[in-house]
Amino acid sequence: MxxxxxxxxxxxxxxxRAVDGVDLAVAEGEFFAMLGPSGSGKTTCLRLVAGFxxxxxxxxxxxxxxxxxxxxxxxxxxxxxxxxxxFPHLSILDNVAYGLMVKGVGRIERRRAAEEALAMVALPGxxxxxxxxxxxxxxxxxxxxxxxxxxPRVLLLDEPLxxxxxxxxxxxxxxxxxxxxxLGLTFIFVTHDQGEALAMADRVAVFHEGxxxxxxxxxxxxxxxxxxxxxxxxxxxxxxxxxxxxxxGVDAPAASLRPESIVIGRPTDGQLGLTGIPxxxxxxxxxxxxxxxxxGERIVALLAGxxxxxxxxxxxxxxxxxxxxxxMEDAG
Amino acid sequence: MRSDRLDRxxxxxxxSACLGLLFLHLPILLIFLYAFTTExxxxxxxxxxLTLEWFAVTWNRPDVWAALTLSVKxxxxxxxxxxxxxxxxxxxxxxxxxxxxxxxxxLVILPIALPGIITGIALRSAFSMADIPFSFFTIVLGHATxxxxxxxxxxxxxxxxxxxxxxxASMDLGADxxxxxxxxxxPNIATALLAGxxxxxxxxxxxxxxxxxxAGQQSTLPIWMLEELIRPRQRPVTNVVAMVVxxxxxxxxxxxxFLTRDGDQIAGAGK
Numbered sequence: 001m002x003x004x005x006x007x008x009x010x011x012x013x014x015x016x017r018a019v020d021g022v023d024l025a026v027a028e029g030e031f032f033a034m035l036g037p038s039g040s041g042k043t044t045c046l047r048l049v050a051g052f053x054x055x056x057x058x059x060x061x062x063x064x065x066x067x068x069x070x071x072x073x074x075x076x077x078x079x080x081x082x083x084x085x086x087f088p089h090l091s092i093l094d095n096v097a098y099g100l101m102v103k104g105v106g107r108i109e110r111r112r113a114a115e116e117a118l119a120m121v122a123l124p125g126x127x128x129x130x131x132x133x134x135x136x137x138x139x140x141x142x143x144x145x146x147x148x149x150x151x152p153r154v155l156l157l158d159e160p161l162x163x164x165x166x167x168x169x170x171x172x173x174x175x176x177x178x179x180x181x182x183l184g185l186t187f188i189f190v191t192h193d194q195g196e197a198l199a200m201a202d203r204v205a206v207f208h209e210g211x212x213x214x215x216x217x218x219x220x221x222x223x224x225x226x227x228x229x230x231x232x233x234x235x236x237x238x239x240x241x242x243x244x245x246x247x248x249g250v251d252a253p254a255a256s257l258r259p260e261s262i263v264i265g266r267p268t269d270g271q272l273g274l275t276g277i278p279x280x281x282x283x284x285x286x287x288x289x290x291x292x293x294x295x296g297e298r299i300v301a302l303l304a305g306x307x308x309x310x311x312x313x314x315x316x317x318x319x320x321x322x323x324x325x326x327x328m329e330d331a332g
Numbered sequence: 333m334r335s336d337r338l339d340r341x342x343x344x345x346x347x348s349a350c351l352g353l354l355f356l357h358l359p360i361l362l363i364f365l366y367a368f369t370t371e372x373x374x375x376x377x378x379x380x381x382l383t384l385e386w387f388a389v390t391w392n393r394p395d396v397w398a399a400l401t402l403s404v405k406x407x408x409x410x411x412x413x414x415x416x417x418x419x420x421x422x423x424x425x426x427x428x429x430x431x432x433x434x435x436x437x438x439l440v441i442l443p444i445a446l447p448g449i450i451t452g453i454a455l456r457s458a459f460s461m462a463d464i465p466f467s468f469f470t471i472v473l474g475h476a477t478x479x480x481x482x483x484x485x486x487x488x489x490x491x492x493x494x495x496x497x498x499x500x501a502s503m504d505l506g507a508d509x510x511x512x513x514x515x516x517x518x519p520n521i522a523t524a525l526l527a528g529x530x531x532x533x534x535x536x537x538x539x540x541x542x543x544x545x546x547a548g549q550q551s552t553l554p555i556w557m558l559e560e561l562i563r564p565r566q567r568p569v570t571n572v573v574a575m576v577v578x579x580x581x582x583x584x585x586x587x588x589x590f591l592t593r594d595g596d597q598i599a600g601a602g603k
Binding site for chain 1: 495497498500501502503504505506507508511515516519520
């Protein structure tokens with residue numbers, strides 16, 4: 001059964017089409033990422049699931065049940081907010097037990113459940129503190145415990161790692177992923193960080209201007225982008241124009257070519273070749289980035305650390321596998 | 333070397349600051365002093381002698397008790413009305429975006445910006461036109477007009493600092509609107525409401541102008557004092573009552589100041 005189903009859902013704010021005719025199906029137990037730049041409609045979609053927004057048009061189902069008109073407190077979904085939204089006047093334990101308290105669960109029972117949830121997010125014994133006394137990462141875990149203690153069928157996460165520093169973010173990515181697998185819950189995760197989406201999600205939906213441009217596994221999205229936007233947004237790709245494609249003997253409106261699939265040298269069997277003039281290089285640690293001018297179009301190549309760097313201004317031949325050149329439906 | 337900061341104020345500035353403070357507060361101290369004078373008809377300086385007998389006299393005057401009770405009743409009811417309406421209005425203005433929001437905000441604040449005499453005349457003619465007899469309730473209505481403003485201003489400032497996602501988080505966790513108000517909104521705005529309520533009470537308690545226009549035969553404490561000044565008999569009684577009024581209004585204002593001093597201005601405190 002689908003955990004979440006969107007059928008041609010739109011949400012307009014005046015003239016702004018925040019969400020514009022979105023179709024989505026999220027399977028039960030799936031880790032689903034909504035990826036897109038700010039203002040692309042991904043957060044509004046999340047709020048439509050949570051019930052903070054109602055669709056202007058279209059139909060939403062949560063586990064087969066119509067969601068339109070249901071207030072947030074009648075939906076079996078819980079949200080981890082971007083700013084965590086912990087109640088500043090309550091202790092950590094009361095924050096976590098809040099959902100149980102308003103449902104009328106007894107004091108002893110909800111204390112036990114809240115302490116269990118705090119232990120699950122590796123914060124045992126923090127119950128007596130106030131949110132203001134915790135670090136960002138700890139607050140994030142409390143927000144997670146507060147949502148999970150209600151045993152939701154779907155957990156919504158709105159950029160939950162955005163406020164954390166890099167190291168903590170990578171650690172939390174792994175923890176969230178293993179927590180999701182252990183609980184078998186459906187997670188819907190909103191992020192503008194393509195690396196995060198690719199690393200964590202089972203499937204990714206790429207949002208742009210209120211529309212879903214592509215849905216697929218991280219590998220699908222990365223290797224086979226359907227549009228220039230997806231190719232560009234998910235791990236900056238080279239987008240080859242129709243003219244460039246024709247030079248390579250391919251008839252397509254546009255094609256994407258990942259920078260890391262390019263090598264310097266003559267094309268062998270099953271490979272395609274282009275000539276270009278290196279115009280800039282930079283050292284990125286594990287790889288070198290070389291920018292080349294190929295007949296007026298810029299192509300970026302990421303060369304492995306050991307490979308020789310071509311001299312500036314001297315024409316070289318680039319080679320890449322035929323299957324690395326991914327033909328796209330449209331140039332837009 | 334000269335230090336960057338001037339730590340010491342020059343002497344003339346100190347003297348003028350002291351004079352300014354004396355000018356503000358010496359008359360109040362004089363009122364306190366004459367509550368203890370042995371002379372009852374006219375005030376001479378220095379007082380011929382000191383006595384506590386006026387406290388006993390005041391205690392036994394039924395008109396003082398009637399005025400005091402009326403003032404406390406009016407202030408309590410006006411504050412209660414202001415707390416409900418002011419909070420609702422502040423919630424609407426700070427939570428929702430709607431056409432005319434700024435205009436509503438201005439219209440709510442207007443009664444405190446307008447001279448009290450305008451509010452008084454306007455209310456009086458409105459009550460006469462609607463054939464509403466002047467009574468306890470017309471005084472309360474008159475006072476509520478400016479009490480709402482102080483509650484509104486305090487509440488609106490707090491609502492702005494209250495993150496909107498707290499309310500959403502509460503709903504998300506299964507709390508309906510009432511539970512969200514009871515467990516999340518109210519605890520977070522409580523001190524602002526307490527401060528606003530105390531100021532409203534203090535404003536209502538010593539209000540004269542609007543009261544003269546909206547009261548019937550009753551006199552609130554300030555009105556009673558005004559009448560009393562004309563009578564040459566037992567004048568120190570007025571001073572005793574004045575002392576009580578100063579204490580009754582000062583304490584809540586001090587409390588309100590300490591409750592809200594972290595950031596929020598107590599708007600309207602100057603009326």
